Amino acid sequence: MKKTYLPLLTAALLTACAPTAKTPAVATDSAASATPAPLTAAPVSWQQQAQEFLTAYTAEYQKLYTQSSEAEWRSNTHIVPGDTTNAAATARANERMAAFAGSTANINRLRELLTHKQDLTPIQVKQLETALYNAANSPQTAAEVVKRRIKAETEQTEKLYGFDYKYQGKSVTTNDLDELLRKEKNPQKRQQIWEASKAIGPTLKPGLLSLRDLRNQTVQALGYPDYFTYQASDYGMSREETMALVHKINQELRPLYRELHTYARYELAKQYGAKQVPDYLPASWLPNRWGQDWSSMVEVKGLNLDPVLAKKGAEWQVQQAERFYQSLGFQALPPVFWEKSSLYPLPKGANYKKNNHASAWHMNLEQDVRSLMSVEANTEWYETTHHELGHIYYYLTYTNPEVPPLLRQGANRAYHEAMGSLMGLAARQKPFLAGLGLIDPKVKTNDMQALLKEALGSVVFIPFASGVMSEWENSFYADNLPADQLNAKWWALSKQYQGIEPPTSRGENYLDPATKTHINDDPAQYYDYALSYVILFQLHDHIAKQILHQDPHTTNYYGSKEVGAFLADIMRPGSSKDWRLVLKEKTGEDLSARAMVEYFQPLMAYLKEQNKGRKYTM
Ligand code: X8Z
Ligand code: ZN
Numbered sequence: 001m002k003k004t005y006l007p008l009l010t011a012a013l014l015t016a017c018a019p020t021a022k023t024p025a026v027a028t029d030s031a032a033s034a035t036p037a038p039l040t041a042a043p044v045s046w047q048q049q050a051q052e053f054l055t056a057y058t059a060e061y062q063k064l065y066t067q068s069s070e071a072e073w074r075s076n077t078h079i080v081p082g083d084t085t086n087a088a089a090t091a092r093a094n095e096r097m098a099a100f101a102g103s104t105a106n107i108n109r110l111r112e113l114l115t116h117k118q119d120l121t122p123i124q125v126k127q128l129e130t131a132l133y134n135a136a137n138s139p140q141t142a143a144e145v146v147k148r149r150i151k152a153e154t155e156q157t158e159k160l161y162g163f164d165y166k167y168q169g170k171s172v173t174t175n176d177l178d179e180l181l182r183k184e185k186n187p188q189k190r191q192q193i194w195e196a197s198k199a200i201g202p203t204l205k206p207g208l209l210s211l212r213d214l215r216n217q218t219v220q221a222l223g224y225p226d227y228f229t230y231q232a233s234d235y236g237m238s239r240e241e242t243m244a245l246v247h248k249i250n251q252e253l254r255p256l257y258r259e260l261h262t263y264a265r266y267e268l269a270k271q272y273g274a275k276q277v278p279d280y281l282p283a284s285w286l287p288n289r290w291g292q293d294w295s296s297m298v299e300v301k302g303l304n305l306d307p308v309l310a311k312k313g314a315e316w317q318v319q320q321a322e323r324f325y326q327s328l329g330f331q332a333l334p335p336v337f338w339e340k341s342s343l344y345p346l347p348k349g350a351n352y353k354k355n356n357h358a359s360a361w362h363m364n365l366e367q368d369v370r371s372l373m374s375v376e377a378n379t380e381w382y383e384t385t386h387h388e389l390g391h392i393y394y395y396l397t398y399t400n401p402e403v404p405p406l407l408r409q410g411a412n413r414a415y416h417e418a419m420g421s422l423m424g425l426a427a428r429q430k431p432f433l434a435g436l437g438l439i440d441p442k443v444k445t446n447d448m449q450a451l452l453k454e455a456l457g458s459v460v461f462i463p464f465a466s467g468v469m470s471e472w473e474n475s476f477y478a479d480n481l482p483a484d485q486l487n488a489k490w491w492a493l494s495k496q497y498q499g500i501e502p503p504t505s506r507g508e509n510y511l512d513p514a515t516k517t518h519i520n521d522d523p524a525q526y527y528d529y530a531l532s533y534v535i536l537f538q539l540h541d542h543i544a545k546q547i548l549h550q551d552p553h554t555t556n557y558y559g560s561k562e563v564g565a566f567l568a569d570i571m572r573p574g575s576s577k578d579w580r581l582v583l584k585e586k587t588g589e590d591l592s593a594r595a596m597v598e599y600f601q602p603l604m605a606y607l608k609e610q611n612k613g614r615k616y617t618m
Pocket of ligand 1: 057357358359360387529
């Protein structure tokens with residue numbers, strides 16, 4: 001997840017700064033400040049009033065945002081179970097932010113200014129709308145609820161990342177569990193590993209249930225019916241429109257998913273020596289805790305990066321990702337990135353833990369950018385490193401004088417996720433790898449196997465992201481899914497969308513959805529990732545065909561300043577430009593799965609051939 005929390009600004013303040021119509025404007029733009037104010041104050045224009053408000057608001061916002069980020073950083077990088085020092089400091093910082101951003105004075109003033117939209121500049125309107133959107137996450141009319149939510153959020157993160165996973169009686173990290181799920185061949189052991197990875201669930205149940213209520217109640221104070229609707233509105237869409245969009249994407253990729261599902265059932269049954277091919281995939285057969293990425297099922301001769309990366313080491317991967325971005329014309333990462341990021345797993349025996357899910361942080365909405373990862377030398381982290389640097393370069397690119405701090409966000413959240421994943425895709429293609437000397441340029445590789453491996457990553461992800469995760473959260477927040485149906489709903493959706501079943505029955509004493517970090521700390525927005533895949537294939541298609549004039553399956557972006565300029569143009573305006581317009585202008589298309597479907601089209605015939613005579617169950 002990216003950490004661009006526009007957290008919970010704190011109250012009161014702007015009463016002192018917010019001008020009323022009678023207050024002579026303190027001009028903030030240079031032209032106006034050069035003009036001496038007339039003795040009898042002329043009526044202050046709405047534009048001037050808005051500017052004055054925004055200047056004061058932004059200064060305070062940025063200060064509190066930085067303090068919140070610093071406290072959150074500490075809370076996520078130094079987790080000492082039982083020690084509440086960091087959690088308490090984080091709660092205080094977030095409460096200050098909430099009290100400001102959600103203050104009644106600010107909300108009233110924002111609403112008032114927005115009734116004069118027609119007199120304001122478009123960029124002023126965008127900022128005011130963003131500030132009002134942020135306010136809904138911490139309205140001080142529901143101050144007690146917001147305070148409780150802040151506390152519950154910090155506690156939930158500490159529980160999640162303070163958890164001691166055990167396999168065969170020994171403590172293991174999630175990196176260990178992931179590696180075991182990718183490699184272990186014995187189905188009984190696989191089941192134990194999978195179950196070990198789900199042991200955290202029940203611990204998180206009370207916290208998640210109370211977070212649901214607190215999140216819903218928070219946004220209801222400003223008129224949103226539920227938290228899912230609130231998150232969707234950030235795209236300018238209703239909850240229904242969002243769900244319709246992700247359904248459509250899922251439908252478009254469904255025929256291919258059906259082939260992949262059939263293929264995987266038969267191949268894995270063979271691999272694990274199952275007497276019968278199951279109609280639904282046992283979750284413990286898949287090389288990922290949630291079945292969201294099956295790519296390690298296939299090894300492509302000549303393209304296996306794991307041994308090469310193992311030799312190069314974890315540090316090299318991060319440096320290499322930076323080099324790739326630099327080759328496109330992006331600047332070197334600022335020194336603070338290297339000094340303050342937390343990039344690698346903690347040393348064995350450390351007396352604290354850290355959040356081990358990758359994230360990228362824009363600490364002060366200026367140049368302080370950091371990443372929190374647990375990079376190890378393997379293909380999965382190689383891609384994740386490219387992904388996180390995509391967030392970092394997005395931060396750095398929209399941090400420019402044209403973009404006010406309030407609009408230093410992605411065109412929408414999905415764009416933020418798309419950039420780095422696009423670079424991750426580019427960094428796996430054969431000509432790129434050969435150019436870097438990571439593989440032998442003369443080696444013969446099987447293109448169909450390579451495409452299959454990619455589909456097992458990207459296509460397989462879609463029903464998880466747009467189906468299981470989005471439907472579950474939609475139902476959890478908007479329909480108040482009852483506490484005794486949480487796990488049943490999760491598995492019903494897994495069966496329906498992914499064609500996956502748990503290895504044994506999972507009652508309500510488990511809470512398997514809560515094992516996914518985003519359910520706890522990035523709530524009601526996982527469809528961002530589904531949309532990001534669709535967008536990244538649209539961008540990739542355009543880059544390959546229109547800029548590089550290469551086959552989209554075999555590109556080499558390395559060193560192309562034109563590709564860099566294309567991406568930087570998308571990043572530079574942040575959220576000051578409408579996301580639909582950005583896509584249309586840059587690719588000529590509206591959001592659509594067209595490019596993604598087309599990219600994997602050659603695989604359809606191949607899989608149909610492989611699956612001849614096999615039973616389809618979805
Ligand atoms: O959470 C992430 C990123 C963090 S911004 C590593 N991703 C999703 C996940 O891990 O579930 C990337 C793709 C999907
Ligand atoms: Zn991300």
